[in-house]
Amino acid sequence: xxxxxxxxxxxxxxxxxxxxxxxxxxxxxxxxxxxxxxxxxxxxxxxxxxxxxxxxxxxxxxxxxxxxxxxxxxxxxxxxxxxxxxxxxxxxxxxxxxxxxxxxxxxxxxxxxxxx
Numbered sequence: 001x002x003x004x005x006x007x008x009x010x011x012x013x014x015x016x017x018x019x020x021x022x023x024x025x026x027x028x029x030x031x032x033x034x035x036x037x038x039x040x041x042x043x044x045x046x047x048x049x050x051x052x053x054x055x056x057x058x059x060x061x062x063x064x065x066x067x068x069x070x071x072x073x074x075x076x077x078x079x080x081x082x083x084x085x086x087x088x089x090x091x092x093x094x095x096x097x098x099x100x101x102x103x104x105x106x107x108x109x110x111x112x113x114x115x116x
Contacts, residue, residue: 001026002024002025002026002027002098002100002103002105003024003025003026003105004022004023004024004025004096004097004098004105004106004107005022005023005096005107005108006020006021006022006094006095006096006107006108006109006110007020007021007022007023007110008020008021008110009094009110009111009112010111010112010113011113011115012086012112012113012114013086013114013115013116014086014087014088014114014115014116015085015086016086017082017083017084017085017086018083018086018112019080019081019082019083020036020080020081020083020094020096020110020112021078021079021080022034022036022078022079022080022081022096022107023076023077023078024077024078024079024096024098025077027098027100029074029077030053030054030074031053032053032098032099032100033050033051033052033053033099034050034051034070034072034079034096034097034098034099035047035049035050035051035096035097035098035099035104036048036049036050036070036079036081036094036095036096036097037094037095037097037106038090038092038093038094038095038112039092039093039095039109040089040091040092041091041092043092045095046061046063046092047061048060048061048064048068048081048094049061049064049068049070049081050070051070051071051072051079054074055071055072055074058070063089064083064090067083067084067085067086068081068082068083068084069081069082069084070082079096081094083112086112086114087114088114088115089114090112090114091112091113091114091115092112093109093110093111093112094109094110094111094112095107095109
């Protein structure tokens, strides 16, 4: 079955960097776009970044544009989210999402906390 598993979250100081990884299985990874969402405490889920199947096109939320970079390695069935210049308002649970066959498959999420 389709499965996505995030890793790489943690506690980081403002201005520092963190890289999230998402390992996918159960589907032909190279055929599908991939998404990163986040949900901050007390807020709804926000689409952070998207990447097309071959990685040739990416899109970002205005709140992270210029600081975050989404990428993928189709040989490893893995998508990444490089987060630079982190701010306290980036604190959230980050979710990897695979849109497969019209269904959104969510990972369990990984907590990112930006605090001094």
